[in-house]
Amino acid sequence: MKFERLERSSVRLADFVYEQIFAAVLSGQISPGERLVQEVLADQMDVSRTPVREALLRLESEGILESSDRGGFMVRSLDVGEIRGTYELRAAVEGFAARLAAERGRPESIAHIKSAIAAADARPTTLDAGFELNRLVHRAIVEAADNPAFLDSFDSVWGRSQSFRMFAKLHETELRFLDAEPDHHAVLDAILAGDGSRAQQALTDHILSGLELQLGVLESAMAVEAGTDPV
Amino acid sequence: MKFERLERSSVRLADFVYEQIFAAVLSGQISPGERLVQEVLADQMDVSRTPVREALLRLESEGILESSDRGGFMVRSLDVGEIRGTYELRAAVEGFAARLAAERGRPESIAHIKSAIAAADARPTTLDAGFELNRLVHRAIVEAADNPAFLDSFDSVWGRSQSFRMFAKLHETELRFLDAEPDHHAVLDAILAGDGSRAQQALTDHILSGLELQLGVLESAMAVEAGTDPV
DNA sequence: ACTCTGCATACTGAATGCAGAATGCGGTCC
DNA sequence: GGACCGCATTCTGCATTCAGTATGCAGAGT
Numbered sequence: 001m002k003f004e005r006l007e008r009s010s011v012r013l014a015d016f017v018y019e020q021i022f023a024a025v026l027s028g029q030i031s032p033g034e035r036l037v038q039e040v041l042a043d044q045m046d047v048s049r050t051p052v053r054e055a056l057l058r059l060e061s062e063g064i065l066e067s068s069d070r071g072g073f074m075v076r077s078l079d080v081g082e083i084r085g086t087y088e089l090r091a092a093v094e095g096f097a098a099r100l101a102a103e104r105g106r107p108e109s110i111a112h113i114k115s116a117i118a119a120a121d122a123r124p125t126t127l128d129a130g131f132e133l134n135r136l137v138h139r140a141i142v143e144a145a146d147n148p149a150f151l152d153s154f155d156s157v158w159g160r161s162q163s164f165r166m167f168a169k170l171h172e173t174e175l176r177f178l179d180a181e182p183d184h185h186a187v188l189d190a191i192l193a194g195d196g197s198r199a200q201q202a203l204t205d206h207i208l209s210g211l212e213l214q215l216g217v218l219e220s221a222m223a224v225e226a227g228t229d230p231v
Numbered sequence: 232m233k234f235e236r237l238e239r240s241s242v243r244l245a246d247f248v249y250e251q252i253f254a255a256v257l258s259g260q261i262s263p264g265e266r267l268v269q270e271v272l273a274d275q276m277d278v279s280r281t282p283v284r285e286a287l288l289r290l291e292s293e294g295i296l297e298s299s300d301r302g303g304f305m306v307r308s309l310d311v312g313e314i315r316g317t318y319e320l321r322a323a324v325e326g327f328a329a330r331l332a333a334e335r336g337r338p339e340s341i342a343h344i345k346s347a348i349a350a351a352d353a354r355p356t357t358l359d360a361g362f363e364l365n366r367l368v369h370r371a372i373v374e375a376a377d378n379p380a381f382l383d384s385f386d387s388v389w390g391r392s393q394s395f396r397m398f399a400k401l402h403e404t405e406l407r408f409l410d411a412e413p414d415h416h417a418v419l420d421a422i423l424a425g426d427g428s429r430a431q432q433a434l435t436d437h438i439l440s441g442l443e444l445q446l447g448v449l450e451s452a453m454a455v456e457a458g459t460d461p462v
Numbered sequence: 463a464c465t466c467t468g469c470a471t472a473c474t475g476a477a478t479g480c481a482g483a484a485t486g487c488g489g490t491c492c
Numbered sequence: 493g494g495a496c497c498g499c500a501t502t503c504t505g506c507a508t509t510c511a512g513t514a515t516g517c518a519g520a521g522t
Binding site for chain 4: 013048049050051
């Protein structure tokens, strides 16, 4: 006899709310600095303030939100130092993940990386799509490391770095032409060759050089806009 | 005129409760598998169930607790795969932190590492003290990387790995004689020499070899106890 | 016109109330 | 005596309520 077991994970309202808000931040529907009013969110999702509050608290502990001076929460905006810090953490985590992927990645995981890179190579039209495809490439590599802890860490860091993305978007800088393809292929080659050290080095370098490039773009954009309110 | 400004951070009951429970798990006052009843905790700390619940939810999202089948939370116990995963993440994060420390660590931060190692070298009497001194050595290295994101990540991972420690303690295996000293000194030497690659390599190796050693000890301990209830 | 004071309003953090689900126990029937 | 049923208890998750604080505005006083 065989009955379907009820899947009762995440039947928690707080988790549902968390997902919604997190997705809204990721997709940029909520901008950095914007204030989140519990009652409004609760009404929109048709739940009470309690699960909303729980979700906000959790998002704060993960660094996505910060508590405003006057109580309550707002989307956190990162300064340049924090952006750098975030990228360095990505370099550490993803670099090591690339090593593990090269050393023990299962064939289907590696095939997944390959297809993600192919998808990203086909130049997407919008900035948003480009960001997302890039994320999927990096995430595929981390997945191939076959270690849930790495994946958690990756998702957490990526979520935090979103405020930077919004900032960049605001400036409409052309981050899309960062020429990620050659770097991605270098990492893939090393993984296919089973060369852990080279894979780690390649991905670490890719992330760190991407950081410098983006910071450069960002700074010039800020210089141009000098005088505009720094929020 | 000068008045003291009220420090109003962490006047949040949920944060207070979080700290308490986290510390209790870290120090082993609450064992893995143990069920946490909201009302009991609330009574003990003289707050209502709401902040307790918020703290528990946050601890769950950080992987310290897990939600029991019958609702509610319990201290999470790791299986061997998760222990391995956690150590690998530590290797990634701390390894890179060691590199950064070597490349740009401020003198006083490096001095701090040195004194932490000295403290750990003076063989502590109890297992608990040994664990704590070891943690402080590793944390000092991460601090020297001068990147708050790394510290957050370190603290989070360390917290999660505590269930392993409890497990080890349970078995009273002699983890204390793992000879960490030579490894620690190797890392310190590389940092003092400003050799980032060597520092990264040394710390990564130290953590991974420590993992293998502990897993070995653990497995033999479990083999000896075969037949005992696996909880 | 400008500033200051007091009050109405908005919104948070925390406590309490309530409905539902799981657990354990005692009684009942075979 | 053993298995099963139903009820009381426990405890969760969520909604609601309460109380305290910051914000903004209106009116008074200069």
